[in-house]
Amino acid sequence: xxxxxxxxxxxxxxxxxxxxxxxxxxxxxxxxxxxxxxxxxxxxxxxxxxxxxxxxxxxxxxxxxxxxxxxxxxxxxxxxxxxxxxxxxxxxxxxxxxxxxx
Amino acid sequence: xxxxxxxxxxxxxxxxxxxxxxxxxxxxxxxxxxxxxxxxxxxxxxxxxxxxxxxxxxxxxxxxxxxxxxxxxxxxxxxxxxxxxxxxxxxxxxxxxxxxxxxxxxxxxxxxxxxxxxxxxxxxxxxxxxxxxxxxxxxxxxxxxxxxxxxxxxxxxxxxxxxxxxxxxxxxxxxxxxxxxxxxxxxxxxxxxxxxxx
Numbered sequence: 001x002x003x004x005x006x007x008x009x010x011x012x013x014x015x016x017x018x019x020x021x022x023x024x025x026x027x028x029x030x031x032x033x034x035x036x037x038x039x040x041x042x043x044x045x046x047x048x049x050x051x052x053x054x055x056x057x058x059x060x061x062x063x064x065x066x067x068x069x070x071x072x073x074x075x076x077x078x079x080x081x082x083x084x085x086x087x088x089x090x091x092x093x094x095x096x097x098x099x100x101x102x
Numbered sequence: 103x104x105x106x107x108x109x110x111x112x113x114x115x116x117x118x119x120x121x122x123x124x125x126x127x128x129x130x131x132x133x134x135x136x137x138x139x140x141x142x143x144x145x146x147x148x149x150x151x152x153x154x155x156x157x158x159x160x161x162x163x164x165x166x167x168x169x170x171x172x173x174x175x176x177x178x179x180x181x182x183x184x185x186x187x188x189x190x191x192x193x194x195x196x197x198x199x200x201x202x203x204x205x206x207x208x209x210x211x212x213x214x215x216x217x218x219x220x221x222x223x224x225x226x227x228x229x230x231x232x233x234x235x236x237x238x239x240x241x242x243x244x245x246x247x248x249x250x251x252x253x254x255x256x257x258x259x260x261x262x263x264x265x266x267x268x269x270x271x272x273x274x275x276x277x278x279x280x281x282x283x284x285x286x287x288x289x290x291x292x293x294x295x296x297x298x299x300x
Binding site: 035 | 249273276277278279280281282283284287
């Protein structure tokens with residue numbers, strides 16, 4: 001069971017590493033504006049998640065007390081919610097500009 | 103000044119014809135550029151007449167033809183008018199004047215006066231002022247530089263009516279605000295509104 005968690009954490013770290021690279025590349029490609037600002041926030045969140053993903057197998061390995069682990073899990077939930085909020089904002093801006101929303 | 107002397111010399115030639123009382127040349131602004139009349143005719147009166155004729159639409163229309171001429175016959179005399187390009191010649195004759203002799207002399211004098219009064223020089227037409235669309239395009243290109251392509255496409259797709267241009271300008275402002283810079287969007291929006299309100 002423990003090994004399964006490590007494998008999942010390893011895959012998550014690999015995928016998130018790719019996400020960090022893609023997010024940074026796209027941030028450089030965006031000139032600026034409101035979408036640029038939001039993408040900056042989103043890149044920061046991706047980087048934060050990446051750090052969290054790196055910590056999670058270590059927390060398991062070093063048997064972090066459950067109270068701290070719970071804080072870590074709920075922090076990931078919070079930042080995940082903020083992440084989704086920012087993504088929705090970017091999509092809404094883009095679709096509004098393209099006149100694809102009512 | 104030399105031109106006026108030459109004109110007056112030509113008018114004096116007319117004055118020598120029996121029955122010709124006097125003559126004058128006046129331009130489109132109503133200014134008398136040369137006159138040969140007996141002293142009994144006040145220059146102020148002649149100027150008033152010239153101003154009135156030059157400002158009269160019917161007179162101008164009548165005298166705008168290829169060989170424009172006007173002859174006004176009155177109980178105690180007649181007035182002959184000829185066009186000289188940008189000016190007119192007015193000759194006052196008594197009833198005793200010989201119409202044929204006056205006409206012959208006028209042909210000669212008019213030719214002399216036309217040399218002294220050059221035809222209007224066609225001014226090189228100024229290029230038409232740039233349209234609102236052209237001005238918007240130049241603002242967009244100047245403000246956005248390498249990022250102007252999308253904005254120029256929006257302008258190209260818009261029509262030329264004010265409402266269509268206003269809509270296109272609003273879209274460009276939104277494009278810049280979303281994808282380039284808020285500050286730049288405010289600047290370009292203000293400049294485009296200035297053009298459209300002008």
